[in-house]
Amino acid sequence: MSDLFDAVVDLPLSIESTDRTRRDRDTSSGFVRTTTTFHLSGAGHTGRGEDVAYDTEDHDALADAPAFDFAGEYTFASFSAHLDDVDLFPTKSPERETARHYRRWAVESAALDLALRQNDLSLAEAVDRDPAPLRFVVSTRLGDPPTPDRLDAILDAYPDTEFKLDPTAEWTAEVVEAVAATDAVRILDLKGLYEGTQVDTEPDPDLYGRLLDAFPEAVIEDPGLTSETRPLFDGEEGRVSWDYPITGVESVEARPFEPEWLNIKPSRFGTVESLFETIEWAEARGVSLYGGGQFELGVGRDHIQLLASLFYPDGPNDVAPAGYNDPDVQSGLPRSPLDAPENSSGLSWE
Missing domain, CATH: 3.20.20.120 (Enolase-like C-terminal domain)
Structure with a gap:
């Protein structure tokens, strides 16, 4: 196990409810991008993670699926292990196998975000960076x-x-x-x-x-x-x-x-x-x-x-x-480098 993972492995995690939201947006590469955000909530906090599977069909199928029942008390590591036995594509197989990692990351990052928030930590504090x-x-x-x-x-x-x-x-x-x-x-x-x-x-x-x-x-x-x-x-x-x-x-x-x-x-x-x-x-x-x-x-x-x-x-x-x-060049966009984030809690930028 890595030292970085050791820093979050034992974080207590309490999940009471889950939700999902979908986004669609035109891109400069000529296609409509669709993603689904997972929301995991508990103890007055919500953690979020984004499923970036490229095939819209995977998001369409997820929209018709019932909510995942993740409710329970975990450590972050035990929740990750729990996901090993969860079918995150319950209504159909993904269009491409790579999407399995994308959805797993969406749920895990939401859980890490939530665990950090529930323990009053930012990722920066947790990993000491x-x-x-x-x-x-x-x-x-x-x-x-x-x-x-x-x-x-x-x-x-x-x-x-x-x-x-x-x-x-x-x-x-x-x-x-x-x-x-x-x-x-x-x-x-x-x-x-x-x-x-x-x-x-x-x-x-x-x-x-x-x-x-x-x-x-x-x-x-x-x-x-x-x-x-x-x-x-x-x-x-x-x-x-x-x-x-x-x-x-x-x-x-x-x-x-x-x-x-x-x-x-x-x-x-x-x-x-x-x-x-x-x-x-x-x-x-x-x-x-x-x-x-x-x-x-x-x-x-x-x-x-x-x-x-x-x-x-x-x-x-x-x-x-x-x-x-965006397809058209916008005015007023941030320039590189971005100012260092505050990362005051969870996986938030600010």
Whole structure:
């Protein structure tokens, strides 16, 4: 068991009732995002966690399901163990197996939020870490056909913005040159490991080569390593980061070489214990971490920002405020870095 998890494992937790709310919102990536927030209440407090499953069908099915009966007296660890035997998809199986971790994280993070509040603690106090100002990057796509127009619009409004971009085979040499000229790209997410999603991207040695040359300082996330693409990364392994397959320490150790970068998306881990173990594994080995987002619409964004502020505040964190995901560039958005949160109780940002 990790020291971080030890800090919360014995927190008493009393649950009296549960509730759920749903959110829907248009995004800059051209789809309607749906999430469901779990509310766990007891002893005059409420803890919240957000289910970020990508398939709207999973949220539709949950809307028709009866409330989960979590009522009882627990420690945080015993509640987590209790969830091992709870079917969180009671009306149908999820569209994708990854959604099981997303929903488990929603319930566990709600329970941790509640346990901390009931014990008059913030996460910062519990794990003995000080919140720090939070650097963030903006994740966006370049449209179809891709152009640098959206980057230019964001940079016009917020000149110091840094970006995490998802290159595709449609990126022409001219697009690559124009994007590189901004000198604002910190992460290129190749999405070469995704399977069965709308963003699956086949490994492309020509594209990979152009990107490695044009963005010599950028972190390269989730390359698909094939007999054609693997040689491109000889000597470049220190720039490679992993995201999609990372669900815990075992998944990190299964990578083709020990990473120097990891994208930490809490919902991918499912449990608080797995998340904390992986953070400690990385810290012990000097692995650079940065937070990842999943188009959270509610409290989940506070949670990923808080975790980043406590554990990897200086990384190129893909946890920008929600307004950066809107189809149109908004005025008056917070700039990076965000001021350090107060985190006065639970998993709250303020």
